[in-house]
Amino acid sequence: MEFIRRTGRTSMEFAASLGRSGVFLLRAVFGLALSLNGLKLLVAQMYRIGVLSLIIIVVSGLFIGMVLGLQGYSILVDYGSEQAVGQMVALTLVRELGPVVTALLFAGRAGSALTAEIGLMKATEQLSSMEMMGVDPLRRVIAPRFWAGFISMPLLAVIFSAVGIFGGMLVSVDWLGVFEGAYWSNMQSSVEFEGDVVNGIVKSVVFGLVCTWIAIYQGYDLVPTSQGISIATTKTVVYSSLSVLGLDFLLTAVMFGSI
Amino acid sequence: MYQRSVELAVGVFMLLGMGALIFLALQVSGLTTDSQKESYRVYAQFDDLGGLSLRGRVSLAGVTVGKVSAISLDKKSYSALVEMEIYSDVDNLTADSVASIQTSGLLGDKYVAISVGADEEYLTDGDTIFDTQSALNLEKLIGAFASGQAKL
Numbered sequence: 001m002e003f004i005r006r007t008g009r010t011s012m013e014f015a016a017s018l019g020r021s022g023v024f025l026l027r028a029v030f031g032l033a034l035s036l037n038g039l040k041l042l043v044a045q046m047y048r049i050g051v052l053s054l055i056i057i058v059v060s061g062l063f064i065g066m067v068l069g070l071q072g073y074s075i076l077v078d079y080g081s082e083q084a085v086g087q088m089v090a091l092t093l094v095r096e097l098g099p100v101v102t103a104l105l106f107a108g109r110a111g112s113a114l115t116a117e118i119g120l121m122k123a124t125e126q127l128s129s130m131e132m133m134g135v136d137p138l139r140r141v142i143a144p145r146f147w148a149g150f151i152s153m154p155l156l157a158v159i160f161s162a163v164g165i166f167g168g169m170l171v172s173v174d175w176l177g178v179f180e181g182a183y184w185s186n187m188q189s190s191v192e193f194e195g196d197v198v199n200g201i202v203k204s205v206v207f208g209l210v211c212t213w214i215a216i217y218q219g220y221d222l223v224p225t226s227q228g229i230s231i232a233t234t235k236t237v238v239y240s241s242l243s244v245l246g247l248d249f250l251l252t253a254v255m256f257g258s259i
Numbered sequence: 260m261y262q263r264s265v266e267l268a269v270g271v272f273m274l275l276g277m278g279a280l281i282f283l284a285l286q287v288s289g290l291t292t293d294s295q296k297e298s299y300r301v302y303a304q305f306d307d308l309g310g311l312s313l314r315g316r317v318s319l320a321g322v323t324v325g326k327v328s329a330i331s332l333d334k335k336s337y338s339a340l341v342e343m344e345i346y347s348d349v350d351n352l353t354a355d356s357v358a359s360i361q362t363s364g365l366l367g368d369k370y371v372a373i374s375v376g377a378d379e380e381y382l383t384d385g386d387t388i389f390d391t392q393s394a395l396n397l398e399k400l401i402g403a404f405a406s407g408q409a410k411l
Contacts, residue, residue, distance in 0.1 A: 040262070046269045054272060090287050155276030162279035165287060188289025197283050 021217045024142075028216065031136070031143030041144040049110045049145070050152030054159070056109055057102060061160040064101060065167025068092055072168075073176050082172070086183035087190040089168035094191060094200045095256070098161035100248050103207035106153055107240035111215035114145055115236040118219025119229040127220075142220065146212050153208025154201055161200065199255045206247060211240045298325060298344040299384040303358040305339045309369060309394025311360050316370040317343050324349045327371065343371060345382075353378040359392035369394060 032038055072085040118141065121127050127137040165187075172178040191197070215236045222232035284290045305311075308330065317325035329342035345352065355376035360369055373388075382388070 043266055043269050044262075046272070047265045051268045051272045054275075094283065094287065152272075155272065155279075158276055158279040158283060162282045162287075184286065187287055191288040193284055193288040193290040197280075197288050201280075 017221070020221065021213070024217055024220065025146075025213050027138050028142045028146040028213075031139045032147050033139055033143075038139075038144070041140070042147055045144045045148035046152060049114070049148045050155065053106060053109050053152070053156060056105055057156045057160050058163050060101065060105060061098075061163035062167040062170075064097060065089060065093065065164030065169075066171045068097075068164070069168035069171035069176075073172050073178065082176075082178050083182035084186055085172045085178055086165075086168065086187040089172075090165050090187045090191050091196065093161045093164040093168075094196050096248070096252070098164065099157045099200055099203040099207055100244060102157040102160045102204060103153065103211055103244040104241055106149075106156065106208075107211045107215070107237055107244065110149060110152075111211050111236050111240050112233045114149070114212070114215040115219040115222075115233050116229055118142070118145070118216060119222045119224070119232050122220065122222065123224040123226070123229060125224075142216055146216055149212030149215070150205075150208050153211065154204040157204035157207075158201065199251075202255075203248065203251050206251065207244050210243050210247065214240050214243070297347040299347060299350075300328070301325075301343050301345050301352070301382050301384075301386055301388060303341050303343065303371070303388040303391050304333060304336065305341060305358075305360060305391050305393050307393040307396060308339045308341070309360060309396055311341070311369040311371065311394065315368065317345065317373065318370055319349070319352075319373045319375070324373070341371070350381060352382045354380040354382055354386070355390065356382065356388055357390045357392065358388045360394035362395070 032042065068089045069085060072088040073082055076082045076084055076088070118127075121137075121141065127141065130137045130140060169180075169183060173180045173183050218232040218236045218239070222228045311327065311330070313327055313330060315327040316323050317327065325343050325345035327341055328344045331340050331342075332338075333340040352373065353376045355378040357374050357376065359372050359374070361372045362369055376390075
């Protein structure tokens with residue numbers, strides 16, 4: 001009896017939290033003030049979420065591209081087709097690793113920071129004092145952060161893929177001696193713009209929405225204590241990573257499953 | 260002053276993203292205006308495609324002159340009907356051209372190779388190439404040798 005009651009309560013809490021976060025997302029999406037002041041807030045957040053994440057994205061993109069080049073070369077050279085390394089690096093990065101690894105790094109680097117910041121604002125009652133002054137915290141705090149994350153994520157993913165392909169070239173062409181023309185021409189003949197690049201960008205748009213949504217909602221909805229902030233920050237990273245990986249499987253099945 | 264440098268950094272970030280996208284479009288996926296080149300359609304019937312696929316290359320003397328745009332089954336003759344789009348600037352394929360399916364390398368993609376004849380007339384939109392050679396089927400060939408039907 002107790003077990004059934006607890007199940008009921010948990011599912012009701014889950015449904016309520018889902019509904020709250022949905023309404024919250026809608027208000028954040030439409031909350032951005034399209035004025036000069038609103039754009040200034042957006043630019044400031046773009047700087048903190050996008051520009052400051054650039055270094056970690058570029059460095060990890062470079063290394064992942066280099067690893068892909070090295071691994072791909074060592075496997076393909078057994079079959080005498082090391083020219084295909086460019087095609088392998090580009091397809092892997094553009095379709096999968098670019099959007100997914102960027103989203104995971106983004107959740108760790110920017111998502112957790114968003115949750116902690118909004119959570120501390122709530123814990124120190126900055127949000128409620130804003131309300132007292134007649135400033136809507138959703139418009140002033142949440143909406144610029146949401147849009148900044150949503151816009152930054154696809155840009156970061158595209159930069160990641162481009163840098164990774166460059167890193168792959170560094171290893172396979174400059175170090176291991178694959179012919180440079182073959183590296184690019186194999187890549188160009190197998191990568192399609194609509195099929196691969198655009199689908200990769202669609203993926204990163206979805207991941208950007210989900211990661212930012214989870215981060216700001218966890219921050220806005222947490223229990224305003226120091227322990228609550230730490231729990232919410234952990235939840236942000238865990239939920240974001242899990243939903244990115246799960247959604248990636250779904251999106252891949254829809255986009256590339258028929259091939 | 261601080262606000263200005265922040266705006267500058269965000270602007271550079273946006274431009275970097277756009278630049279990376281253009282790089283992916285042009286250099287990585289080879290997106291060019293070539294794909295919208297004007298073309299005309301030529302048909303050919305093959306007994307066996309042997310793995311020729313859509314968007315396959317059509318080449319003449321090793322130079323790409325078009326692509327495979329549709330593949331269907333001709334119900335009357337039980338053979339494969341291949342529709343090819345040939346670039347309009349290659350307008351002097353003779354009417355007695357031969358189309359054959361070949362493989363690039365030992366394990367590479369299948370493509371249609373066209374070799375021209377000596378006819379005075381040229382192929383135009385909607386014409387059919389009658390002289391065709393199907394893909395070389397390695398399994399059949401090996402099978403024929405193994406069962407002793409073919410002699411070296």
